[in-house]
Amino acid sequence: MFMRTISRRNNYHMFRLIKQEGAARRGEFTTVHGTIQTPVFMNVGTSAAIKGGISSIDLADELKCQVELCNTYHLHVRPGDDIIYKMGGLHKFMNWHRPILTDSGGFQVFSLAKLRRIKEEGVYFNSHVDGRKIFMGPEESMRIQSNLASTIAMAFDECVENPAEHSYSKRSCERTTRWLERCVTEMKRLNSLETTINPQQMLFGINQGCTYDDLRVEHMKRIREIDYCAGFAIGGLAVGEPTDVMYHVIEKVEPYMPADKPRYLMGVGTPSNIIEAVYRGVDFFDCVMPSRNARHATVFTRNGIMHAHNKQYELDERPLDPECDCPTCRNFSRAYIRHLFKSNEQLAGRLAVQHNLYFYNTLMERIREALDEGRFEQFRNTYSERLSKKLID
RNA sequence: GUGGGUAUAGCGUAGCUGGUUAACGCGUCAGUUUGUGGCACUGAAGACCGAGAGUUCGAAUCUCUCUACCCACC
Numbered sequence: 001m002f003m004r005t006i007s008r009r010n011n012y013h014m015f016r017l018i019k020q021e022g023a024a025r026r027g028e029f030t031t032v033h034g035t036i037q038t039p040v041f042m043n044v045g046t047s048a049a050i051k052g053g054i055s056s057i058d059l060a061d062e063l064k065c066q067v068e069l070c071n072t073y074h075l076h077v078r079p080g081d082d083i084i085y086k087m088g089g090l091h092k093f094m095n096w097h098r099p100i101l102t103d104s105g106g107f108q109v110f111s112l113a114k115l116r117r118i119k120e121e122g123v124y125f126n127s128h129v130d131g132r133k134i135f136m137g138p139e140e141s142m143r144i145q146s147n148l149a150s151t152i153a154m155a156f157d158e159c160v161e162n163p164a165e166h167s168y169s170k171r172s173c174e175r176t177t178r179w180l181e182r183c184v185t186e187m188k189r190l191n192s193l194e195t196t197i198n199p200q201q202m203l204f205g206i207n208q209g210c211t212y213d214d215l216r217v218e219h220m221k222r223i224r225e226i227d228y229c230a231g232f233a234i235g236g237l238a239v240g241e242p243t244d245v246m247y248h249v250i251e252k253v254e255p256y257m258p259a260d261k262p263r264y265l266m267g268v269g270t271p272s273n274i275i276e277a278v279y280r281g282v283d284f285f286d287c288v289m290p291s292r293n294a295r296h297a298t299v300f301t302r303n304g305i306m307h308a309h310n311k312q313y314e315l316d317e318r319p320l321d322p323e324c325d326c327p328t329c330r331n332f333s334r335a336y337i338r339h340l341f342k343s344n345e346q347l348a349g350r351l352a353v354q355h356n357l358y359f360y361n362t363l364m365e366r367i368r369e370a371l372d373e374g375r376f377e378q379f380r381n382t383y384s385e386r387l388s389k390k391l392i393d
Numbered sequence: 394g395u396g397g398g399u400a401u402a403g404c405g406u407a408g409c410u411g412g413u414u415a416a417c418g419c420g421u422c423a424g425u426u427u428g429u430g431g432c433a434c435u436g437a438a439g440a441c442c443g444a445g446a447g448u449u450c451g452a453a454u455c456u457c458u459c460u461a462c463c464c465a466c467c
Contacts, residue, residue, distance in 0.1 A: 046429055069428075077430090107428045115430085128430030159428075206428090238427040246427095266428040273427070288429045295432055296425085311422070342421095349432075 013230040023281035026371035032200040042067040042286040052353030056096035064361040073105035081147035089149030089197040102150035110159035138182035146190040149197035157206040169210040202230035220256040233264035254281040271387035290356035304391035309341040326358035
């Protein structure tokens with residue numbers, strides 16, 4: 001049997017609001033794996049690895065990552081959550097000892113649309129790896145996440161696609177609420193078991209409702225009544241709707257989210273999206289954009305977005321971002337990185353991912369400093385637009 | 394020296410029983426990427442078809458000459 005290393009006595013789910021500027025919040029979220037300074041960007045390592053060859057050690061030592069995000073569905077398919085349980089949980093498995101948030105697999109209901117069937121009890125998938133049939137419902141998702149022993153588990157939801165009919169969105173939301181109730185029941189049971197690696201595992205509920213104000217608000221009201229949730233997420237955004245619609249939905253839902261719990265905008269987004277969402281009261285973010293874009297040679301700088309493979313950098317001796325002090329920018333020129341991309345060297349992706357993650361993590365640091373010093377509004381005015389424009393120099 | 398073969402974008406090839414703006418891959422250039430199945434996807438530029446002559450309404454395509462390269466035999 002597995003030796004329990006985490007006490008079940010302490011209450012770790014503490015969100016402390018340090019400062020507020022308008023709707024924007026500067027906070028601190030205490031977890032069993034350490035305290036998270038918010039607003040925070042979680043670095044996406046779907047299969048217990050940041051794509052591009054960044055290890056947990058790099059993340060912790062150099063890249064200022066506070067929280068790593070892993071995916072329930074992917075890890076269930078491979079290597080199997082039972083394997084990770086036997087290996088002592090995700091933290092031990094990947095040698096990452098700060099907080100981990102596991103996504104529930106709900107998003108894969110949406111993104112693997114061609115390979116699934118949704119029913120009341122849960123979702124039938126065909127595995128993207130070997131095609132075998134997989135069933136996942138709220139209980140399965142909670143059991144898997146309990147085996148993974150993440151710090152924060154996400155509720156199993158349906159991410160409604162955009163556009164969607166009002167009637168379908170409504171039925172889907174109601175089902176997602178019922179699923180959340182089942183998640184809570186199952187997680188309570190799992191956290192009480194002697195064999196559970198992390199009995200302090202927390203659950204975040206997820207708000208849905210497509211782009212319909214009434215559904216969003218109604219759903220938020222329903223799920224916030226479920227007191228067990230340690231935080232709440234807004235899901236189903238940045239899936240094709242215009243940016244101003246996304247901001248509008250956040251503005252509509254935010255007043256109904258508990259002020260004493262963290263708010264997490266799932267899957268978002270660009271640096272500008274993040275600044276705008278912090279401005280509207282969001283505390284947690286995650287997005288594949290910094291890592292995926294980096295692998296495709298798009299890097300973020302303080303003065304805008306650059307395509308590192310462009311010819312104009314052929315003889316450029318400057319680092320990607322002259323104002324950045326990440327390991328990549330401290331050591332390598334644009335000319336060299338462009339060459340690595342053109343030559344299809346793995347190192348190109350690694351250096352660029354390293355830079356982009358550092359950029360996102362330090363962007364959040366700068367947002368927190370601005371909030372600490374009461375000048376977030378000014379920060380937003382300076383950077384919100386600039387960071388999402390193409391770099392010209 | 395004789396016989397045979399090949400010459401089409403930067404590279405490798407398709408088209409060659411003659412018929413509209415010569416196709417494809419790689420490379421080049423540019424762009425996309427929002428709770429990551431797929432290190433992926435989209436687009437653009439670029440050759441007047443080895444050179445010259447001929448047949449024909451019309452030639453990358455047929456004929457002749459030349460040049461270069463490859464193979465075989467002397």
